[in-house]
Amino acid sequence: MAGSLTDISDHKRYETQLFAEKERAQVTLQAIGDAVVTADVWGRVESLNPAAEALTGWREADARGLPLSSICVLRDEESLAPLPDIVTLALRQRWRSRSAQLVQRDVSGLPGQALAVKPSVALIRDRAAQAIGVVVVLHDISQERAHAARLAYEASHDALTGLVNRAEFERRLDAAITRAREQGTTHTLMYLDLDQFKVVNDTCGHAAGDELIRQMAEVMRSQLRRSDTLARLGGDEFGVLLEHCGTGDGERVAEALRHAIACFRFAHRQRTFTLGVSIGLVTLDRQTVNVAEALSAADAACYVAKEGGRNRVQVYHPLDSVVQARHGEMEWVSRVHAALAAGRFCLYSQEIVPAHDGALPQTGRHVELLLRMVDERGRLVPPMAFVPACERYNLMPMIDRWVVETAFGTLAGRQAEIATCAINLSGSSLADLQFPDFVREQAQRFGIALDGICFEITETAAISNLAQAGAFILQLQQLGCKFALDDFGAGMSSFTYLKHLPAAYLKIDGSFVRDMLADPVNLVMVEVIQRIGHAMGKQTIAEFVESEAMLERLRELGVDLVQxxxxxxxVPFAPADPKAGDRAELALAG
Structure with missing residues (x-):
């Protein structure tokens, strides 16, 4: 009997390796997140991985042998027309990757939801490089698109109201201005500022204020066309863009908005509030230059509406004197920014001395720091020229910080001679919760003893938010600072609120002091303030002392300090030695 032995170990090893590779490929195919479908060269489905089953709505067992075009129903995203046969294009090497819509199969077997996918196709070849099938990979991009759309929406819309935000509004406004200039079309821009919103916000809290803003958005939206743009520009301010709408129609829409808001009633916990709105209206035409000019004009008209009694519509007229004054304020804002950036702000100091020689121990000088701006031609600009604009546009906290930083830097070398340094603070800084920490940081930076610092705040600013002002004063007093109530007597509620404000000094309003020798009423006011101040343990300061006769009369009245x-x-407030201390630069503080 004859026989032969054949060594099949290599064959077995090859089969084992082939099985392992096939198993790895199968496991990878099952685990991959993208949908993978294979088909033969005739387009008949051979396999679907689990992701493909979930994406198409077909089970592999049901789809096997069916045409790929009936399993992967792809259509153009814009025209919704069916895409050409993928297998044919792949075999001809004419497939170009692009996004498409995949129509899913629903549970009943009928066409269902359409998803955005990115198909890619590759040929499956044998050892002779002949095509024996295709593999189609479908990458689901619907969630990516939804996420991108959500991000785009959030970037262009206000989270509270769902209205477009300022950035998106300005983009649409810019496009409308371009069309007006190039095509001669006319549009209407409105700037709206709610009246009495602060009453609701302060009385009922921010949650109620937010709810009011949401309801206001719905009230306004109901008065506009679908093509109109309503935006929340910030706080209680809104913008409206009426495209292809002239001044007359724009005024009618503005009046409808005003009437709807005036008729609205906001209810919160058994309380009902009525509101109004001040509206500034501007026509956009070929003469409109840019977005900044258009918004500035609308804001100016809105300001005129508020000044004229609120709850009214004001059409912008360039020659209106009030509007021109408003524009003047806006110009000051840009000039202030330029002056800060260029280091053209400076401090002056003015002496405050005892009215009676030797009445107080002379431990050092008492000075008040006065802010000045140097204009583009090198001339000094007094604060009353630019401070009103800065207060309206919320620049005062920034300026106050610059003053504190610069004053402390100069005081670093002059503390031995200056016992008390008075620094004016705006009402806006009273609401700055970070300001006390800023003062402490600057004092530590320059080595300043805060018991020599006296902050002056106007009486009207203090009583406009009494609790906040009192807390602010106490917080800085704990650091060692003193306080003076400036322009005292100018407000009608001065004496009622005085006991709630822990100030060390009362500065008698200069309008009373200046005319007290000629006006008996002013003289009585000075005397009353002086007496009440002393009764409450506060020192009194008379400003605007311009003659020896005024000084003598103030001495007779018992006023403590004069200025x-x-x-x-x-005089300019400068270091005693230019090299003394680490002086702050003339720049934006904070």
Missing amino acids: GYHIAQP
């Missing part, structure tokens, strides 16, 4: 041109002229 004015008769006492000393303001």
Whole structure:
């Protein structure tokens, strides 16, 4: 009997390797997140991985042998027309990857939801490089698109109201202005500022204020066309863009908005509030230059509406004197920014001295720091020229910080001679919760003893938010600072609220002091303030002392300290030694 032995170990090893590779490929195919469908060269489905089953709505067992075009129903995203046969294009090497819509199969076997996918196709070849099938990979991009759309929406819309935000509104406004200039079309822009919103916000809290803003958005939206743009520009301010709408129609829409808001009633916990709205209206035409000019004009008209009694519509007229004054304020804002950036702000100091020689121990000088701006031609600009604009546009906290930083830097080398340094603060800084920490940081930076710092706040600013002002004063007093109530007597509620404000000094309003020798009423006011101040343990300061006769009369009345041109002229506030201390630069503080 004859026989032969054949070594099949290599064959077995090859089969084992082939099985392992096939198993790895199968496991990878099952685990991959993208949908993978294979088909033969005739387009008949051979396999679907689990992701493909979930994406198409077909089970592999049901789809096997069916045409690929009936399993992967792809259509153009814009025309919704069916895409050409993928297998044919792949075999001809004409497939170009692009996004498409995949129509899913629903549970009943009928066409269902359409998803955005990115198909890619590759040929399956044998050892002779002949095509024996295709593999189609479908990458689901619907969630990516939804996420991108959500991000785009959030970037262009206000989270509270769902209205477009300022950035998106300005983009649409810019496009409308371009069309007006190039095509001669006319549009209407409105700037709306709710009246009495602060009453609701302060009385009922921010949650109620937010709810009011949401309801206001719906009230306004109901008065506009679907093609109109309503935006929340910030706080309680809104913008409206009426495209292809002239001034007359725009005024009618504005009046409808005003009437709808005036008729609206906001209810919160058994309380009902009525509101109004001040509206500034601007026509956009070929003469409109840009977005900034259009919004500035609308804001100016809105300001005129508020000044004229609120709850009214004001059409922008370039020659209106009030509107021109408003524009003047806006110009000051840009000039202030330029002056800060260029280091053209400076401090002057003016002496405050005892009315009676030797009445107080002379431990050092008492000065008040006065802010000045140097204009583009090198001339000094007094604060009353630019401060009103800065207060309206919320620049004062920034300026106050610059003053504190610069004052402390200069005081670093002059503390031995200056016992008390008075620094004016705006009402806006009273609401700045970070300001006390800023003062402490600057004092530590320059080595300043805060018991020599006296902050002056106007009486009207203090009583406009009494609790907040009192807390602010106490917080800085704990650091060692003193306080003076400036322009005291100017407000009608001065004496009622005085006991709630822990100030060390009362500065008698200069309008009373200046005319007290000629006006008996002013003289009585000075005397009353002086007496009440002493009764409450506060020292009194009379400003605007301009003659020896005024000084003598103030001495007779018992006023403690005096200040004015008769006492000393303001002088530049500079270090005693230019090298002393780490002086702050003239730049934006904070």
